Amino acid sequence: xxxxxxxxxxxxxxxxxxxxxxxxxxxxxxxxxxxxxxxxxxxxxxxxxxxxxxxxxxxxxxxxxxxxxxxxxxxxxxxxxxxxxxxxxxxxxxxxxxxxxxxxxxxxxxxxxxxxxxxxxxxxxxxxxxxxxxxxxxxxxxxxxxxxxxxxxxxxxxxxxxxxxxxxxxxxxxxxxxxxxxxxxxxxxxxxxxxxxxxxxxxxxxxxxxxxxxxxxxxxxxxxxxxxxxxxxxxxxxxxxxxxxxxxxxxxxxxxxxxxxxxxxxxxxxxxxxxxxxxxxxxxxxxxxxxxxxxxxxxxxxxxxxxxxxxxxxxxxx
Amino acid sequence: xxxxxxxxxxxxxxxxxxxxxxxxxxxxxxxxxxxxxxxxxxxxxxxxxxxxxxxxxxxxxxxxxxxxxxxxxxxxxxxxxxxxxxxxxxxxxxxxxxxxxxxxxxxxxxxxxxxxxxxxxxxxxxxxxxxxxxxxxxxxxxxxxxxxxxxxxxxxxxxxxxxxxxxxxxxxxxxxxxxxxxxxxxxxxxxxxxxxxxxxxxxxxxxxxxxxxxxxxxxxxxxxxxxxxxxxxxxxxxxxxxxxxxxxxxxxxxxxxxxxxxxxxxxxxxxxxxxxxxxxxxxxxxxxxxxxxxx
Numbered sequence: 013x014x015x016x017x018x019x020x021x022x023x024x025x026x027x028x029x030x031x032x033x034x035x036x037x038x039x040x041x042x043x044x045x046x047x048x049x050x051x052x053x054x055x056x057x058x059x060x061x062x063x064x065x066x067x068x069x070x071x072x073x074x075x076x077x078x079x080x081x082x083x084x085x086x087x088x089x090x091x092x093x094x095x096x097x098x099x100x101x102x103x104x105x106x107x108x109x110x111x112x113x114x115x116x117x118x119x120x121x122x123x124x125x126x127x128x129x130x131x132x133x134x135x136x137x138x139x140x141x142x143x144x145x146x147x148x149x150x151x152x153x154x155x156x157x158x159x160x161x162x163x164x165x166x167x168x169x170x171x172x173x174x175x176x177x178x179x180x181x182x183x184x185x186x187x188x189x190x191x192x193x194x195x196x197x198x199x200x201x202x203x204x205x206x207x208x209x210x211x212x213x214x215x216x217x218x219x220x221x222x223x224x225x226x227x228x229x230x231x232x233x234x235x236x237x238x239x240x241x242x243x244x245x246x247x248x249x250x251x252x253x254x255x256x257x258x259x260x261x262x263x264x265x266x267x268x269x270x271x272x273x274x275x276x277x278x279x280x281x282x283x284x285x286x287x288x289x290x291x292x293x294x295x296x297x298x299x300x301x302x303x304x305x306x307x308x309x310x311x312x313x314x315x316x317x318x319x320x321x322x323x324x325x326x327x328x329x330x
Numbered sequence: 331x332x333x334x335x336x337x338x339x340x341x342x343x344x345x346x347x348x349x350x351x352x353x354x355x356x357x358x359x360x361x362x363x364x365x366x367x368x369x370x371x372x373x374x375x376x377x378x379x380x381x382x383x384x385x386x387x388x389x390x391x392x393x394x395x396x397x398x399x400x401x402x403x404x405x406x407x408x409x410x411x412x413x414x415x416x417x418x419x420x421x422x423x424x425x426x427x428x429x430x431x432x433x434x435x436x437x438x439x440x441x442x443x444x445x446x447x448x449x450x451x452x453x454x455x456x457x458x459x460x461x462x463x464x465x466x467x468x469x470x471x472x473x474x475x476x477x478x479x480x481x482x483x484x485x486x487x488x489x490x491x492x493x494x495x496x497x498x499x500x501x502x503x504x505x506x507x508x509x510x511x512x513x514x515x516x517x518x519x520x521x522x523x524x525x526x527x528x529x530x531x532x533x534x535x536x537x538x539x540x541x542x543x544x545x546x547x548x549x550x551x552x553x554x555x556x557x558x559x560x561x562x563x564x565x566x567x568x569x570x571x572x573x574x575x576x577x578x579x580x581x582x583x584x585x586x587x588x589x590x591x592x593x594x595x596x597x598x599x600x601x602x603x604x605x606x607x608x609x610x611x612x613x614x615x616x617x618x619x620x621x622x623x624x625x
Contacts, residue, residue, distance in 0.1 A: 064430045064433070066433075112609075112613055115613075116612070116616065118429055118430070119366055119429055119433070119572075120612065120616055122366075122430075122433060123366075123564065123568060123608075123612065124609065124612050124613075126561070126564065127564075127565075127568075127605050127608045127609050127612065128605075128609065130561055130601070130605050131602060131605040131606065131609070134600070134601045134602040134605065135602065138597075138598040138599075138600070138602065139598060254557075254561060255440070255557055258368075258434075258437045258440070261434065261437075262434070262437070265434060295445035295446075295448060295449055296445070297441040297442065297444050297445040298441070298442050298445035298446060298449070300441055301438040301439065301440070301441030301442030301443075301445070302438070302442060304434065304435075304437065304438035304441065305420055305435055305438040305439070305442070308424065308427075308431050308434050308435045308438065309420070309423045309424065309435070312427075312431060
């Protein structure tokens with residue numbers, strides 16, 4: 013019941029933010045929601061399947077570049093077309109990449125995903141004519157629900173229609189992921205993480221299930237990447253760089269990988285903490301590195317792990 | 331034609347000499363502590379910046395420019411002692427954890443060191459100025475090669491043989507190999523694993539910082555140089571095989587020379603080619619050319 017109350021409050025707050033909060037903080041919510049979608053997918057791989065990808069920014073890059081190519085090269089401005097196109101592009105790439113990567117686990121999986129991520133990064137950087145090289149490409153303002161929102165200034169567009177559009181995508185992505193992890197499919201993934209041999213002996217095809225999880229997480233990352241591109245207005249190769257992959261794993265760990273909503277909390281805290289730290293001290297990586305080290309050593313359950321601790325007491329009371 | 335070929339080859343071997351040092355540091359740490367140290371590139375950057383400062387201090391206090399290689403190497407080696415702090419302060423807490431967390435801890439180190447370098451040396455590239463060619467140039471089959479490059483290649487070879495000697499011929503080397511092979515057994519036989527880990531990790535970080543210091547006369551130190559090098563060092567150890575010194579040697583030559591050839595033939599391919607080879611090796615032979623541990 014407590015979860016339901018918290019969720020209702022959070023949803024109401026999310027709906028009300030553009031009405032009450034200063035525009036600056038509303039625009040900070042946009043990358044949060046985009047990363048939220050990315051992390052929901054990443055955690056299916058990390059938290060639920062036990063595979064840590066150090067190349068997942070590859071799919072963020074694919075999503076973002078799909079948006080940029082469609083809007084600035086092909087004149088396709090409808091976000092309702094861009095998102096499925098980003099998902100499709102990611103699926104096409106993830107199918108072979110995933111099939112190769114899921115044959116390995118642990119450090120080898122991490123290395124292989126890192127290598128694939130860097131292949132895409134180098135491609136974006138070096139094939140200047142196709143991708144714009146290190147300057148990247150412009151992501152033009154997409155239309156939402158068939159309207160150009162022509163009368164809106166850039167900020168008004170972002171804190172108004174685009175905010176609610178992103179929120180709707182995040183809510184849909186969350187509901188879908190909730191269904192996925194509660195389904196027999198999600199349970200199989202957890203079984204594989206906990207005990208691979210047992211899962212195999214129960215007739216679960218381990219590589220196939222890992223591949224499914226990889227595909228889903230890639231599609232989520234691309235949708236999030238496309239959402240991320242609009243507020244920035246420009247996409248560049250660093251989106252696919254390996255440190256970006258590391259940062260999103262960091263976000264998941266910060267929030268708590270063993271909890272469904274942990275990654276969303278992680279994205280929220282990461283974005284707002286980064287903004288706060290950067291406004292007083294330019295070297296945010298130093299602080300964040302220390303935070304990450306602290307979490308790894310002392311609180312591997314992340315922020316959700318800290319909240320979750322009192323729970324056994326409540327259960328015994330009820 | 332030959333001159334051009336020799337130029338490309340020597341450029342590649344110089345790069346390989348540097349890569350070998352960093353990759354050897356990565357290997358020795360992975361071999362014994364089973365930690366894939368993403369921060370080895372950051373040690374490399376740290377060594378580079380320290381090298382620049384050490385040389386500037388040396389020449390600024392009247393040291394003869396011709397001897398700049400001495401403060402350069404000493405500075406690079408000295409800053410490698412930061413490995414003691416890193417091992418005792420961070421890594422020792424996670425030896426019995428899942429390797430995901432170990433990897434993420436070294437990633438935390440990457441983030442911290444990158445900004446520590448920016449705080450200390452600023453964001454603009456720094457270099458040792460015109461000292462690079464102070465040893466002159468040598469003519470090899472019609473090609474002109476800076477003597478400094480030859481010195482670095484020789485130094486790297488000496489270090490490679492030194493490590494080989496250390497691992498196979500000394501008591502400490504036997505302890506390292508025993509610990510890499512079977513940690514519990516080594517501990518049961520009375521090896522103080524804490525000391526082995528401190529020393530091995532410091533050895534690894536010193537190899538990285540020395541590599542960074544030695545490369546710097548030929549280029550300029552930039553704050554991103556660490557995170558860029560780690561992916562190359564990573565390619566070296568994947569091709570050579572995780573944990574193998576011989577693998578680091580061969581892998582460094584492969585990556586160094588291929589990169590040099592690709593840059594002069596078809597620059598767009600540069601790193602792309604190397605990552606494709608990495609993927610090929612991981613798929614066809616995940617333990618690499620000389621590795622023993624399979625996936």
